[in-house]
Amino acid sequence: MNDAADGVTIIVFSGDMDKAMAAFNIAIGAAALGKEASMFFTFWGIKAIQKGNLTGDSFFGRMMGLLNRGGIERIGPSRFNFWGMGRWMFKQMLKMHEITPLTELRQTAMDLGVKLLPCQMSMEVMEIKKENLIDGVQPACGVATMLEMAYRSKASFFI
Amino acid sequence: MNDAADGVTIIVFSGDMDKAMAAFNIAIGAAALGKEASMFFTFWGIKAIQKGNLTGDSFFGRMMGLLNRGGIERIGPSRFNFWGMGRWMFKQMLKMHEITPLTELRQTAMDLGVKLLPCQMSMEVMEIKKENLIDGVQPACGVATMLEMAYRSKASFFI
Amino acid sequence: MNDAADGVTIIVFSGDMDKAMAAFNIAIGAAALGKEASMFFTFWGIKAIQKGNLTGDSFFGRMMGLLNRGGIERIGPSRFNFWGMGRWMFKQMLKMHEITPLTELRQTAMDLGVKLLPCQMSMEVMEIKKENLIDGVQPACGVATMLEMAYRSKASFFI
Numbered sequence A, B, C: 001m002n003d004a005a006d007g008v009t010i011i012v013f014s015g016d017m018d019k020a021m022a023a024f025n026i027a028i029g030a031a032a033l034g035k036e037a038s039m040f041f042t043f044w045g046i047k048a049i050q051k052g053n054l055t056g057d058s059f060f061g062r063m064m065g066l067l068n069r070g071g072i073e074r075i076g077p078s079r080f081n082f083w084g085m086g087r088w089m090f091k092q093m094l095k096m097h098e099i100t101p102l103t104e105l106r107q108t109a110m111d112l113g114v115k116l117l118p119c120q121m122s123m124e125v126m127e128i129k130k131e132n133l134i135d136g137v138q139p140a141c142g143v144a145t146m147l148e149m150a151y152r153s154k155a156s157f158f159i
Helices: A017-032 A043-049 A059-067 A085-096 A102-111 A120-125 A143-152 B017-032 B043-049 B059-067 B085-096 B102-111 B120-126 B143-152 C017-032 C043-049 C059-067 C085-096 C102-111 C120-125 C143-152
Strands: A003-012 A035-041 A115-118 A153-158 B003-012 B035-041 B115-118 B153-158 C003-012 C035-041 C115-118 C153-158
Touching: A003 A017, A003 A043, A003 A143, A003 C143, A017 A035, A017 A043, A017 A102, A017 C043, A017 C143, A035 A043, A035 A143, A035 A153, A043 A102, A043 A115, A043 A120, A043 B017, A115 A120, A115 A143, A143 A153, A143 B003, A143 B017, A143 B153, A153 B153, A153 C143, A153 C153, B003 B017, B003 B043, B003 B143, B017 B035, B017 B043, B017 B102, B035 B043, B035 B143, B035 B153, B043 B102, B043 B115, B043 B120, B043 C017, B115 B120, B115 B143, B120 C085, B143 B153, B143 C003, B143 C017, B143 C153, B153 C153, C003 C017, C003 C043, C003 C143, C017 C035, C017 C043, C017 C102, C035 C043, C035 C143, C035 C153, C043 C102, C043 C115, C043 C120, C115 C120, C115 C143, C143 C153
Parallel strands: A003 A035, A003 A153, A035 A115, B003 B035, B003 B153, B035 B115, C003 C035, C003 C153, C035 C115
Antiparallel strands: none
């Protein structure tokens, strides 16, 4: 069983590939040490736990879905994006140095018992449904639940 | 009275609308649970507690004021800004889903006793005067005061 | 001796000048109050402790090194960069208001005993060698070491 007292709570706000990598690495690091680790995916960060299909029903929802299309495989780094070139280059360097790709990092996190919490409000605003999220995530929740996790944790980060 | 031991301290560094929303939502969540919540507005984040009038005396101050003009109503999201289009679209979606706008979030935070602390150094560098800030904020303070808050808190975030 | 129990741990992920300033200011504030302060430089943040020479051996490494060239003196702010203009303007304003420049902030931090920890994985991916880093930094380490610091700290930030 994980040790809650020394846990880590991470708010994943960013939709950037490099920041998502950092977030998963921190969570995995904590879980590997036997600590509780929770990740709360909100705003653009929710992309990291989407399946990658187009989302949205309304005009705005579909536009947002189009801009935000693609799951964890399609997100670029926060710097030097160059219309996708940065993502490619960044991925090549990660590959060359045998750094675990984002999808595997996410799987490792889940295997180690890291809790992935989707933000209810973000799902509503961006018109993302439960079935648009990958399997194995926790039920959608709000700030209160996230804060409860943070209060139980020893360290909390907003990424 | 608020419970300091389980409080939250948020450094609001970003001048982005979506990040300010996230920051206020976390603070409100903590305050609603009866915990102490403090927000320290520094660098671009100070815009979220400005009245919105033009600021600055020197050439640089006025240029910065011009670029940074407008209060909480004028700030755009961190992604998909498209020369203001992103802000409009984002606002439409928030409206459609009846999400509380930023000005109301800020008022709610203040009503719930969230402490809004302006960063002294940022005000000096950006030439923002006390009268350029909204009513009800705490006296301007430095990193030491912010850290004291953070030490009393259970969770701290840099947004 | 620094007091670990009330310390601060800062993950410096960003390569932006203003965010690096905020990070050093928080660490200095904690150290000045006699608390332990650790900064973990990862991803783009590692630039803040580089000497500034070109790095990288492979094609990708050299490209990344070229884009990321220059140490702490070459990094621009996160907003209003305008092809370097923002950095210049920002620096002018800081100078006018006698705000300590980034290189001095870093030196002050080191003088006060702030620990600067380079992220091992980031150095490998970006092909940055030990000799590309400034003197006085701690040995490169991983997430586990950073988390240990965070667990000993009272407040932790991801910047």
